[in-house]
Amino acid sequence: MDTSPVLNGGSPHLENLWYLAGPAKDFKTGKISGHVILDQPVLIGRTRQGRAFAFQDLCPHRGVQLSKGRIEGDNVVCPFHGWRFRPDGVCAHIPSIVTSQTVDTEKIRTRPYPIREVQGNLWIYMASDEAADSDPLTEPFRIPDIGDRGPDIATPLVFETDMDNAVFGLLDPAHGAFVHSNSWWRNPGNLKEKEKRFEPCTMGFTMVRHKPSSNSQIYKLLGGELTTEIGFHLPGVRLEHIRVGRHHICNLTTVTPTTSDRCLVHNFLYWTQGWLNTVKPLAKILAKRFLQQDQWIIGLQNEALRFEPRMMLIHDADIQQKWYMRLKDAWRESTENGAPFKNPIEPATLRWRT
Ligand code: FES
Ligand SMILES: [Fe+2]
Incomplete structure (x- = not known):
């Protein structure tokens, strides 16, 4: 390790x-x-x-x-x-x-x-x-397959931390059962061993499409045969794209640093199933509560890191954070040298218990 x-x-x-x-x-x-x-x-x-x-x-x-x-x-x-x-x-x-x-x-x-x-x-x-300014190197992030529709729910929150720690939080599979230990999501008592396949994509990496695991309660509410794919894209964009039959539910999270120790985090839910509109008020409350749990733990972490700004990243649960740092370095190098961006991430299989 x-x-x-x-x-x-x-x-x-x-x-x-x-x-x-x-x-x-x-x-x-x-x-x-x-x-x-x-x-x-x-x-x-x-x-x-x-x-x-x-x-x-x-x-x-x-x-x-x-x-x-x-x-x-x-x-x-x-x-x-x-x-x-x-x-x-x-x-x-x-x-x-x-x-x-x-x-x-x-x-x-x-x-x-x-x-x-x-x-x-x-x-x-x-x-x-x-x-x-006049010649952007990339395009803004666009969710595939949902056309030009806007979000059904938008939740903005300020995180008192730097960009890296905010992104580390987005890429952290091991905190769910502890920080979000709700009966409708996960709890520490039902951790299961997971194995996920990752592939590089244009500006980041993707956990390839798979059936969600049986201890992810919230997916069960959506019913039907569903699959999910989770992508991370520079600078700080995470998209979980769920397919249920011909329908899509997209959970987009973005991090925008305002200053070097504060970030604006947005979470957006997009869906194509009409029936989900009936549970919109409840979904709005749950989305906000979920994001506030992340805001709370990141705030605690930030307070503690003021005393000793050291952390460790372990295999395999923290590998995505390492990939993020490598992607950043590669992006910086390519823009400084005027060379095309070469994604340094290799396909890999990661294992953890969540
Ligand atoms: S017009 Fe004088 S400061 Fe703007
Ligand atoms: Fe979280």
């Missing part, structure tokens, strides 16, 4: 990737809001035509947060001296200028960020430098 200690990263953010900004419906037409994403101040707005836009939330004049201003027409007006900015971040007007003064406002701008709406969510591309 490999019990080599690993340092608790606190590593700098992984750039040149799409991060989830939030459910699209939270960004209303004709409104702007201020966010911090990867330690960057970001303004996200929506024009009167409904098009989402994002730019650095700093006025190039004297640095005030533009999101504290207002939107007029489709221009954002700085609260300090009223400079106006178009959705592409370019300055459209400086009120203090008199007719005899010429300033080429087209040359003044705040950094725009690529933003896309996919399956009811807004994704923002966080590039390492402005030159890379």
Whole structure:
């Protein structure tokens, strides 16, 4: 058994990737809001035509947060001296200028960020430098086989930890029976030995499609012949994709670091079976309770790691966390060298008791 200690990263953010900004419906037409994403101040707005836009939330004049201003027409007006900015971040007007003064406002701008709406969510591309903004290396994550439908349930929560620990939590098969020890899920008394096959995929790895084990209570409620596949994708996206006959239930979780010690975690449930709408209020409560259990344990871990930031990863239950670290290194190396990304993960079979 490999019990080599690993340092608790606190590593700098992984750039040149799409991060989830939030459910699209939270960004209303004709409104702007201020966010911090990867330690960057970001303004996200929506024009009167409904098009989402994002730019650095700093006025190039004297640095005030533009999101504290207002939107007029489709221009954002700085609260300090009223400079106006178009959705592409370019300055459209400086009120203090008199007719005899010429300033080429087209040359003044705040950094725009690529933003896309996919399956009811807004994704923002966080590039390492402005030159890379216009040509994203990847596409935002898209759930296969469910078309453009939006989520049926969205649960956002803030986790007081760095990105690595939040992702470690997503990839941790051994905590379920302890942290989520509910009768409807698992409990420590009925651990079973599991064997799962993993394959690399474009930006991560996938636990290949299989029938869920008999001690996973919640699957039984869905009835029918069902199979599930669980994928992880950089930078911090986990998708469990359940098929029941011709129907799909998708459980998407995303991690977006706001600062180096805080993350915004979103969980989304998508389904194609109409009858599940009848249990939506209950599913909403359960999803939130489940995520709050993770939030609680990650918070405890974070408090303790302040004293001694060391951890160990063991075979096989913590191997996925090691793969995540390797994927990060490979991504960083490829973007720094301008070389194509080569996924370092090999197919493997992992065993554990959960
Ligand atoms: S600081 Fe924004 S207009 Fe002056
Ligand atoms: Fe969990």
